[in-house]
Amino acid sequence: MTRSYPNRCILALETTCDETAAAIVDEQFKVLGEVVASQDRLHEKYHGVVPEIAARAHLEQILPVIDTALRRAGVTLRDLSGIAVAYTPGLAGSLMIGLTAAKALAVALRLPLLGVNHLHAHIYACKIATGQQIFPCVGMVVSGGHSSIYVCRGAVNFELLGGTIDDAAGEAFDKVAHLLGLPFPGGPFLARLAEEGDPQRFAFPRPFIHEPDRLQFSFSGLKTAVRYTLERIREKGELPSQLVRDVAASFQAAVIDCLVAKAVRAVQMTRLPRLCVGGGVAANRRLRAALNADAEQGGYELIIAPPKLCTDNAVMGGIAIEKLVVGQFDDLSLDIQPGLVRV
């Protein structure tokens, strides 16, 4: 069998939520080709990710997306050394399509199947983007579905330190955006409004901030506090647009204070040399600035995934290269795990 590409490379698939994505990554973590087919426009009128739409769209898009990724990479299926796929966590129907496609390719091409934890991959995006060693590190994933802090000793050795006890950070952004009457996806719209607002206008709660050793988040009460504030204002009449901006800015400041405080505390408690941050909310400009400001004082290294690798993508599935190298393969009994796995 002749290969047109000298290095070993893998095809990575990502269908955990609303993006259908594929990437070809080689063993040096060079990205040969990638595609992300976004379904945002389909979802807009439903204020969120609708699973049936997501699953059906994944089914329609997965093969063209794989073909396009291969073409962009200039390789063929014969050049691949493994098939990686995110199998946890995510929407059941969506995960199923990626995993089934990956299994079919692995069987047909007689290649190793490499299961990827989507959240570990979000942290690993920091390595792929910078090319530098990231382990050991504290890893934080902040997204629509998750707000989790890990001790990451290696690519196949993640330990969950803590996470949200109710809503995820991105979920809180989206729900508060909905309360403010903003279109989907609410988070980025809210962040844009917040740029013109006063973050100190409203003193929203910052849960657990006075319990430093508690590495947990709670954004549900914050959401409720925003709701009460809006109800109070609306009782008096129309909601002035400057007030909306101030609510947005004050809410965003509260979320960011919590995220930064707990991430920094995790670094202090574990005495690890660096903090790696990924996930859709990590694209938030204010969060990035706040993390940077603290890292300068704190004397640890900070790596935040570049915005393009913060949102869901398949490139971060390159974490599977590490499994390929050590020969840690999955067999065809690998099943989807929609919920958060606590290890």
Add this chain to the structure above:
Amino acid sequence: MNEWCFQSHSPEDTDRLAETLAPLLPDRSTIALSGGLGAGKTRFVQGLAAALGVPREYVVSPTFVLCQIYYGQRVMHHYDLYRLEREQEFWNLGPEEAFAAPGLVLIEWADKFPNCLPAEYLEIEIRSTAEPDQSGSRAFYVRGHGGPFETVVARLQA
């Protein structure tokens, strides 16, 4: 249908309601939760899970993943319909299996698809009662639909 109302003045009060309710629930109980954003639906499920030996922090909002399963003294299926638009999308999650299994089924935003509920279930509607402030008083309207759940409500009333 019968009804019983519980006034909760704090999250701890809500836990007490959950603790009282947990041993009264028969196998194959479906609990339909309703009340707007921030009403305390997930908070109630956390209390119920804790009463059944599931660590509270395992119970997070299922808005994103739509369904979570907890293995306590009883198996709990925890659904969230917030993002769903059509009944078919709920059926695609395979809830019949959960309805048929021994254990409990909790459904947040259940009022979106009343037709998807089993014939017999316990309804819990949560309403904010106090002036809008952060002290968070809530009224829990617990309604029994069908014989076994009317019995549950009758025992709460007693």
